Amino acid sequence: MNIKVHRGLEQVGGCITEISTATTRVFIDMGQNLPGVGEPTTEEQDAKMVNDIFAMDAHKQTAVFYTHAHGDHVGLFYHVPADIPQYISVGGKEILLAKYEMLKKGHEIRKDYECSIGQMLKGRLETRQAIIRKDEDLISRIKLFRTWERPKPHAMPTALTVGDIRITPFYNCHSMYDSYMFLIEADGKRIWHTGDYREHGYLGKGLFPTLRRYATDIDVLITEGTMLNRKDECIHECEVSRKMANVMNAFKYVVVLASSTDIERLAAIKEAAKTSHKPLYICNGLMRRTMSIFTRREGKVSKGLFEFHPHYISNNDVKKDSMRKKGFVLISGVSNLAFTQELCKDLDSSEVLLVYSSWDGYYKDPAQVAVNPRYKSFREAFNNVIDIHTPGHADRKTIEKVIEEVKPKEVVCIHKEPGAEL
Numbered sequence: 001m002n003i004k005v006h007r008g009l010e011q012v013g014g015c016i017t018e019i020s021t022a023t024t025r026v027f028i029d030m031g032q033n034l035p036g037v038g039e040p041t042t043e044e045q046d047a048k049m050v051n052d053i054f055a056m057d058a059h060k061q062t063a064v065f066y067t068h069a070h071g072d073h074v075g076l077f078y079h080v081p082a083d084i085p086q087y088i089s090v091g092g093k094e095i096l097l098a099k100y101e102m103l104k105k106g107h108e109i110r111k112d113y114e115c116s117i118g119q120m121l122k123g124r125l126e127t128r129q130a131i132i133r134k135d136e137d138l139i140s141r142i143k144l145f146r147t148w149e150r151p152k153p154h155a156m157p158t159a160l161t162v163g164d165i166r167i168t169p170f171y172n173c174h175s176m177y178d179s180y181m182f183l184i185e186a187d188g189k190r191i192w193h194t195g196d197y198r199e200h201g202y203l204g205k206g207l208f209p210t211l212r213r214y215a216t217d218i219d220v221l222i223t224e225g226t227m228l229n230r231k232d233e234c235i236h237e238c239e240v241s242r243k244m245a246n247v248m249n250a251f252k253y254v255v256v257l258a259s260s261t262d263i264e265r266l267a268a269i270k271e272a273a274k275t276s277h278k279p280l281y282i283c284n285g286l287m288r289r290t291m292s293i294f295t296r297r298e299g300k301v302s303k304g305l306f307e308f309h310p311h312y313i314s315n316n317d318v319k320k321d322s323m324r325k326k327g328f329v330l331i332s333g334v335s336n337l338a339f340t341q342e343l344c345k346d347l348d349s350s351e352v353l354l355v356y357s358s359w360d361g362y363y364k365d366p367a368q369v370a371v372n373p374r375y376k377s378f379r380e381a382f383n384n385v386i387d388i389h390t391p392g393h394a395d396r397k398t399i400e401k402v403i404e405e406v407k408p409k410e411v412v413c414i415h416k417e418p419g420a421e422l
């Protein structure tokens with residue numbers, strides 16, 4: 001049995017790990033490099049790298065498994081040869097479909113708008129149409145992904161088999177909905193791949209019981225190490241919610257900047273809005289769709305924690321007047337700045353607060369700001385800003401506890417900053 005980390009040993013994101021035997025190759029993740037992290041790669045370079053990987057040992061039975069739907073783990077799926085099966089959780093597949101279908105919708109709206117104002121020169125129309133065709137291609141590839149369903153609580157997860165390798169997915173707590181770790185059994189060896197994980201979320205209490213029960217006799221532990229060099233404090237998601245409720249009590253109008261695909265953060269915000277007796281609004285199309293996925297799939301089993309019934313508000317909506325009268329909590333995506341500014345423009349700015357609930361590197365790290373200035377611009381549009389956030393990744397203490405619990409013969413640490421060490 002061989003383990004080869006193609007990418008991701010000395011960088012956060014862009015993860016590709018291969019486990020192979022004489023007859024079989026299994027890849028865990030096929031991730032895109034994160035923008036602003038290390039050397040950027042072009043689409044052509046990515047395509048060539050993935051092609052080269054699959055051109056090797058082409059006679060072996062091969063499959064790709066995704067730990068979760070973040071782009072730095074799944075982003076290169078499109079370059080994987082069409083005859084190689086790709087596996088992801090049911091929830092992960094729904095999120096990917098939602099994301100790419102919303103992107104396509106955005107591209108169509110832009111094309112129609114440009115056509116309607118007569119701005120569309122022939123060459124530009126062709127470019128727009130090519131973008132939409134590519135969106136359609138991506139969506140049809142995602143629809144072919146094979147899936148596994150999360151087992152019921154306390155039920156034994158089922159292994160999937162590719163050639164002579166067995167892979168068993170275990171549910172994980174991370175800042176992306178429906179994330180997984182894997183037990184991989186090959187040539188009599190047992191490998192545990194953590195994916196991205198943490199203990200300090202609503203779903204994190206399952207981490208150590210799962211490891212205790214299933215991560216036994218592990219030869220190699222492959223763990224993520226995103227936080228090893230970072231100083232961010234990991235507070236529990238409940239604490240995030242409590243802090244938010246406090247500030248929501250103090251301000252009449254609260255905008256929260258958060259990710260559409262992080263079910264736990266959205267629940268923390270929703271609970272805080274409830275505690276502070278403020279109506280909850282959203283204005284982002286993807287968030288509307290992910291919340292309805294969460295509510296359908298998780299509302300009942302979570303006893304309502306992951307059930308979402310916010311008011312959806314769009315441009316020229318009459319609801320805006322009542323929002324201004326009663327006060328509100330509005331969850332916004334980073335792409336909704338113009339809408340949010342328009343909504344808040346006549347309000348007394350001393351009564352408006354932005355809760356920045358995303359990674360602070362997006363506005364503090366110059367390399368991040370250079371590739372995507374929108375987080376910084378969002379913050380700067382508000383007079384009152386507070387950061388309330390907790391990472392989606394395990395801190396050093398938790399990683400050490402995991403190693404202690406699993407007691408592997410060897411540890412491989414991936415998804416970490418250059419020079420970071422255990």
Ligand SMILES: [Zn+2]
Nearest residue numbers: 068070176196
């Ligand atoms: Zn992730």
